[in-house]
Amino acid sequence: MTTTTLAKADVVIADDERPRKRRRRLAPGKRLPAARLAGPLLVLALWAVASAAEALDPAAIPAPWTVVETGAQLWTDGTLVTDILTSLQRATSGFAIGLTAGVVLALASGLTRTGEALIDGTVNLNRAIPTLGLIPLFILWLGIGETFKVAIIAIVVYIPIYLNTHAALSGIDNRFVELAEVQGLSRLRFIREIVIPGALPGFFVGLRLGVTGSWLGLVVLEQINATSGLGYMMFQATNYGQSDVILVGLVVYGVFGLVSDSTVRLIERRVLSWRRTLSS
Amino acid sequence: MAPHTEQLTRPAVRLRGLTRSFDGRVVLDGIDLDIPAGQFVALLGHSGSGKSTLLRAVAGLDHEVVGGGELIAPERVSVVFQDSRLLPWRRVLDNVLLGLDGEDAAGRGREALAEVGLAGRERAWPSELSGGEQQRAALARSLVREPELLLADEPFGALDALTRIKMHNLLRELWERHRPSVLLVTHDVDEAIVLADRVLVLEEGRIGVDLAIERDARARGEYRGRLLAALGVTEDVR
Numbered sequence: 468m469t470t471t472t473l474a475k476a477d478v479v480i481a482d483d484e485r486p487r488k489r490r491r492r493l494a495p496g497k498r499l500p501a502a503r504l505a506g507p508l509l510v511l512a513l514w515a516v517a518s519a520a521e522a523l524d525p526a527a528i529p530a531p532w533t534v535v536e537t538g539a540q541l542w543t544d545g546t547l548v549t550d551i552l553t554s555l556q557r558a559t560s561g562f563a564i565g566l567t568a569g570v571v572l573a574l575a576s577g578l579t580r581t582g583e584a585l586i587d588g589t590v591n592l593n594r595a596i597p598t599l600g601l602i603p604l605f606i607l608w609l610g611i612g613e614t615f616k617v618a619i620i621a622i623v624v625y626i627p628i629y630l631n632t633h634a635a636l637s638g639i640d641n642r643f644v645e646l647a648e649v650q651g652l653s654r655l656r657f658i659r660e661i662v663i664p665g666a667l668p669g670f671f672v673g674l675r676l677g678v679t680g681s682w683l684g685l686v687v688l689e690q691i692n693a694t695s696g697l698g699y700m701m702f703q704a705t706n707y708g709q710s711d712v713i714l715v716g717l718v719v720y721g722v723f724g725l726v727s728d729s730t731v732r733l734i735e736r737r738v739l740s741w742r743r744t745l746s747s
Numbered sequence: 748m749a750p751h752t753e754q755l756t757r758p759a760v761r762l763r764g765l766t767r768s769f770d771g772r773v774v775l776d777g778i779d780l781d782i783p784a785g786q787f788v789a790l791l792g793h794s795g796s797g798k799s800t801l802l803r804a805v806a807g808l809d810h811e812v813v814g815g816g817e818l819i820a821p822e823r824v825s826v827v828f829q830d831s832r833l834l835p836w837r838r839v840l841d842n843v844l845l846g847l848d849g850e851d852a853a854g855r856g857r858e859a860l861a862e863v864g865l866a867g868r869e870r871a872w873p874s875e876l877s878g879g880e881q882q883r884a885a886l887a888r889s890l891v892r893e894p895e896l897l898l899a900d901e902p903f904g905a906l907d908a909l910t911r912i913k914m915h916n917l918l919r920e921l922w923e924r925h926r927p928s929v930l931l932v933t934h935d936v937d938e939a940i941v942l943a944d945r946v947l948v949l950e951e952g953r954i955g956v957d958l959a960i961e962r963d964a965r966a967r968g969e970y971r972g973r974l975l976a977a978l979g980v981t982e983d984v985r
């Protein structure tokens with residue numbers, strides 16, 4: 468903001484009369500401390516105030532402390548723990564299978580022309596069918612037990628992981644391929660030292676979508692076809708009008724989603740530390 | 748064809764009737780060329796004259812290009828590209844070591860980095876280096892493999908004028924120390940004269956001019972005029 472700026476500054480509408488005119492700032496400015504928590508905390512505060520003032524129907528929206536009490540009670544009598552463990556197990560198994568399938572298929576399809584011919588079209592066809600629409604068929608095939616739930620979650624997870632990893636693999640800069648040839652890398656080392664690190668950013672995008680997808684799939688499955696788990700607990704609560712139990716279930720789902728997404732982000736930041744993006 | 752090849756027994760690079768064409772358009776039309784071991788050759792030509800095609804053919808990088816002819820090149824060939832082509836996810840030293848095995852590879856990598864003036868930057872990420880430093884690291888990566896032939900495709904084309912002069916000195920210095928054969932593709936006549944012992948001009952798919960450069964600075968003006976004339980540039984002093 469020296470003389471050159473001064474000479475041009477009169478073109479810009481100045482918002483004060485100081486001699487050294489600064490250009491109007493377009494970026495939003497510094498972050499507020501703990502900014503991400505401010506909104507949720509405000510909502511919580513409003514909810515608490517409204518409940519205390521008895522402005523809310525406790526049968527529809529119980530007070531926050533009621534939800535906490537119910538949660539604690541369900542936890543101590545053991546039912547909540549069992550339900551959480553059941554749900555966690557479903558999500559984890561489905562996620563693990565989907566992750567493996569997505570990565571293996573993406574590698575096979577991204578690294579070989581035969582693989583691409585066989586896999587890519589098939590996966591895209593699979594993607595065109597809404598996965599939750601497969602539930603009736605999967606129940607017929609696999610029964611209403613655990614297997615079909617895990618299978619559906621795996622499908623929800625593998626699609627974004629496959630798509631993003633495959634896109635990243637086929638998007639690897641040809642210049643780096645040439646470099647690998649010049650440096651005399653073997654095929655295996657080329658894959659390990661250039662293809663995989665180069666595809667990691669895309670893989671992480673897919674991974675985050677996959678994690679979110681696993682919870683989404685879980686919630687839907689447990690609401691529709693539950694015989695146990697968090698969704699079952701919530702479904703039962705509907706029958707008995709226990710809105711506080713439903714809210715406990717939602718809070719647990721929310722915590723799961725938040726923790727898993729943060730974990731993936733943390734790993735991503737560690738692994739991709741060479742990237743200097745705007746957020747860093 | 749090349750008068751100064753006779754005294755040397757075995758050329759490092761030998762091309763006979765090398766042809767390359769893209770979609771029926773002939774780019775290289777029967778190139779005959781010998782590069783003696785340890786010679787520094789610069790290859791000039793207009794853009795689209797096939798300089799890079801020739802270099803890529805010698806490097807063995809032209810997988811899907813139609814062509815024939817005899818091509819003999821050494822076992823150990825390194826290539827320096829116009830961009831430094833450092834892998835952004837590997838630190839500088841690890842970039843230098845890409846594809847390098849054997850005992851004390853890291854030690855050799857450090858040495859090569861020190862030679863190009865990047866000692867102490869081993870742990871830096873490529874994005875933390877300036878353009879000139881990145882190209883130095885790329886030079887270190889090609890030298891650490893002790894190439895018999897160094898191919899360089901406009902390696903200084905993207906650098907600013909001052910950095911470019913420094914890099915010229917560095918390249919010449921490194922060449923004097925390690926003595927690989929060098930084939931440098933450039934469009935810069937002055938760069939060719941400053942660096943090379945022999946300058947070729949590629950015209951219509953053939954080598955039109957083959958000029959030996961004496962290191963004596965007196966003749967430079969004359970070389971410059973001849974080479975520019977061969978490239979169809981007349982210097983009009985007004």
